[in-house]
Amino acid sequence: MSDKIAQSAYDVLRHEILHGALIPGERLRAADLRERYSLGLTPIREALMRLASEGMVTNEVNRGARVRAVTLAELHDLMQTRREIEALCLTKAIARGDAEWEGEILRAMHLLARAPLPESPEDRATAAAWEVQHRQFHYALVSAAGSDWLLQIWRDLADHSERYRKLRLLNYRNLAADVRDVNAEHRAIMEAVLRRDTAQAVALMNTHLRKTEQAVARLLTPDSHGKDPS
Secondary structure (H helix, E strand, O other): OOHHHHHHHHHHHHHHHHOOOOOOOOEEOHHHHHHHHOOOHHHHHHHHHHHHHOOOEEEEOOOEEEEOOOOHHHHHHHHHHHHHHHHHHHHHHHHHOOHHHHHHHHHHHHHHHOOOOOOOOOOHHHHHHHHHHHHHHHHHHHOOOOOHHHHHHHHHHHHHHHHHHHHHHOOOOOHHHOOOOHHHHHHHHHHHHHOOOHHHHHHHHHHHHHHHHHHHHHHHOOOOOOOOOO
């Protein structure tokens, strides 16, 4: 088996997990995945082991693998850690960033502002395209942090955040998802970053991430069911 085939299987399964085609808690049978994605059993098994090491998949004794479940406890822990790392990365990036960094932020914001939101939970292609632009914008903000290790931790946290944020994105027309003008929030963060107002940029980012956490938490709460949280 070539490394290219193994990487392809990993990329496909990871994408399907992050963008909702393989849902949290879903059983992952190698034979079913082989038929569904036209992949070999060996690369599928290797991909599942790799995804398990990243926390995207859980292995159950004598029961195979499942997509990692989503829970309120993990959501709160994840997003608290994400806010702390985001603040550190953003602070370092603002201190070190140059004109090229500023230009990439402006470019990423331009593309994100023009990316359509999905019309329904079934509109996964649009959701995935939006996520690409969203991820590029957030990475552009911190990309000048100057630490490969810090940025790797940021990427890991962003990956796991996507598992939860997609629940809100695919249900953004649901009142429980706390619909808001996210582009206005992104633009405000960008403007604070570009004028090198570190305290304001970090505060706006914290609020932005906390709102997403609160919206997803409502979707995970059994009694929300689309009701107006007010």
